[in-house]
Amino acid sequence: MKKSVRFWRRMLIACILALIALPCGGVVLLSLQNAKLRDEIETRVIGGDDAVTIGTTSYDAASIVRQKPLLSYQLLYPEMKASFSGFNDDLVNPKTVFLTFDDGPSTSTLPILDILKKHGIHATFFVNGKSSVFASSWLKQIAKDGNTIGMHSYTHQYSLIYASVENCIEDLNKNYLYIKNTTAIAPTLVRFPGGSINTYNLKIYPPLCAEMLRRGLIYCDWNVSAGDAIKDATSESMLENVLNGVKLCWGPAFVLMHDNGNADLLKALPQIIERLQAEGYTFAALDNTVRPPMFVYPEEN
Ligand SMILES: [Zn+2]
Secondary structure, three states, X not given: OHHHHHHHHHHHHHHHXXXXXXXXXXXXXXXXXXXXXXXXXXXXXXXXXXXXXXXXXXXXXXXXXXHOOOOHHHXXXXXXXXXXXXXXXXXXXXXXXXXEEEOOOOOOHHHXXXXXHHOOOOOEEEEOOOXXXXXXXXXXHHHHOOOEEEEOOOOOOHHHHOOOHHHHHHHHHHHHHHHHHHXXXXXXXXXXXXXXXXXXXXXXXXXHHHHHHHOOOEEOOOOEEOOOOOXXXXXXXXXXXXXXXXXXXXXXXXXXXXXXXXXXXXXXXXXXXXXXXXXXXXXXXXXXXXXXXXXXXXXXX
């Protein structure tokens, strides 16, 4: 009887000890595993040496992306970038009109510049690459007059530039160097041919737009179109399109027009400016402190 009691007492003590020891062992094992995984994560994400600690406020995903480009096109032409310190919405009066001219320089450039000068205003020119010496002098004049020059691709060939993000970066870099080498001013703005989302770039626009912003380059779409590139457009239709469009804007208006030798636009432009000035609108050239319209991603069905 005594033996049996002793046996059961020992069994009870053994069970209690086991109940204490097992969880303790588990805790030690899990802590070791946790430390190992943490080391692995830090090594993979930041190379192990950076002074970045996961789970604290010093964690900066953007700086990691900047330091460790993961995608091939992020390595292309790293010098094509701009310093961007944020939009300053307080500086822009809602009754501001930003006139923008795409596709130049052209034979229209100097007449457009004359009209702008005569009215004491500035505008923005999103230009393509042009090889003629005339084009270079027109480009220089745009900058000399205090207007802004942005990129609009070198070739403007949709099938080429929208075949891949790499192609587009390659083309934009040519455009960037053309502007920088001709005017001594590095562009900070981009207008994609056809806008940031169009039927030609549907497969690549999300990474393409993200890549522009990663480089500090701001892409600008528009919220008013003069319709000057449409077949059968007249100076009257352009005037009407702009006046109606600007009035529909909730805030500043970003007007799409073209610098492409269209005589009707040259006829409409002074009237556009004068009519809007008479209604209290002011005009300005864009820079990268102005928040531009950016076309939104279409909703998935
Ligand atoms: Zn264009």
